[in-house]
Amino acid sequence: MVDEHLMPLAIAVLVSFLLLNGCTQEGDGKAAESPDGQQAAMPAPSREEAIPLDAVKITPETDAYAPLMHSGEYEAPVPVAGRVNTAGAEDSPFVLPDGNTLYFFFTPDVRVPAEKQLLDKVTGIWVSRKEADGSWGEPERVLLQDPGKLALDGCEFVQGNRMWFCSAREGFDGMNWFTAELVDGKWAGWQKDDEFKPEYEVGELHISSDGSELYFHSARAGGKGGYDVWMSKKAGGEWQEPVNLEAINSAENDGWPYLSQDGKELWFLRTYMGSPAVYRSKRIDGAWQEPELMVSQFAGEPTLDAEGNLYFVHHFYKDGKMLEADIYFAKKKK
Numbered sequence: 654m655v656d657e658h659l660m661p662l663a664i665a666v667l668v669s670f671l672l673l674n675g676c677t678q679e680g681d682g683k684a685a686e687s688p689d690g691q692q693a694a695m696p697a698p699s700r701e702e703a704i705p706l707d708a709v710k711i712t713p714e715t716d717a718y719a720p721l722m723h724s725g726e727y728e729a730p731v732p733v734a735g736r737v738n739t740a741g742a743e744d745s746p747f748v749l750p751d752g753n754t755l756y757f758f759f760t761p762d763v764r765v766p767a768e769k770q771l772l773d774k775v776t777g778i779w780v781s782r783k784e785a786d787g788s789w790g791e792p793e794r795v796l797l798q799d800p801g802k803l804a805l806d807g808c809e810f811v812q813g814n815r816m817w818f819c820s821a822r823e824g825f826d827g828m829n830w831f832t833a834e835l836v837d838g839k840w841a842g843w844q845k846d847d848e849f850k851p852e853y854e855v856g857e858l859h860i861s862s863d864g865s866e867l868y869f870h871s872a873r874a875g876g877k878g879g880y881d882v883w884m885s886k887k888a889g890g891e892w893q894e895p896v897n898l899e900a901i902n903s904a905e906n907d908g909w910p911y912l913s914q915d916g917k918e919l920w921f922l923r924t925y926m927g928s929p930a931v932y933r934s935k936r937i938d939g940a941w942q943e944p945e946l947m948v949s950q951f952a953g954e955p956t957l958d959a960e961g962n963l964y965f966v967h968h969f970y971k972d973g974k975m976l977e978a979d980i981y982f983a984k985k986k987k
Contacts (some may be wrong), residue, residue, distance in 0.1 A: 754958065
């Protein structure tokens, strides 16, 4: 997905665009002509080719608001090593438990409105795999729509061979949850997911490793203010009425939850001193404890591997404007 402030705007603009235009040719509406005179699809540009020439890569040394670690359990956060981060915006990370596969959302220019991101052939979900030296390899685009049809996909959550993702796409009203299955190394069989009742207003989500608990953020009635984190239990194959996690929610926005593999830690985003920050609550004797600040200064969307190493997005800001975003890593100390 795009960042936490941009996503609702992107969805609203995209839905209007789809309703007005329906299915259109991607890019500038032109197609190349093959030697036999047939129309051939233009190849999609690489991420680097799509990034504007005036983009400047921000580094930890030039970052005005570098992320700050507040816990002695972790080393200082650094950008992930390898080929993931660019001068564009890498956002919404999700690492698989084995720590070898990293999904993320990418858009080349945060200044571009959603209706143009939709047509750039690169904005969407990407995946990178860890190489032998521990760095992240060249990412690949995760295609979740039929050729020639429009979609803006994000909010990816992967468990086993199944992916949940949010999408505003041609032929559907508004933003909806979809699922896809991993078949022979490729995501396929995407379809609208109807397991969440509309009145639950399920936002970005995480499902426990045993499949029994659903955590999500929502501005639904009954919360403490803004987004709150809610939890639903599965019974009889259906998700039950969500309950507000009052122990961790505040009058601020609390959202983008991530549940550890053992179900004992709930990580989420909350505003701290004017910018997004990562918090953690521990479950002790079945009860969630007072959240503790983990990482501050434009840090969000936490995700962990099975060893407890932390990945999150860091947005670079200057003079109140977002410039780009990178995926960061904080190693858990032994």
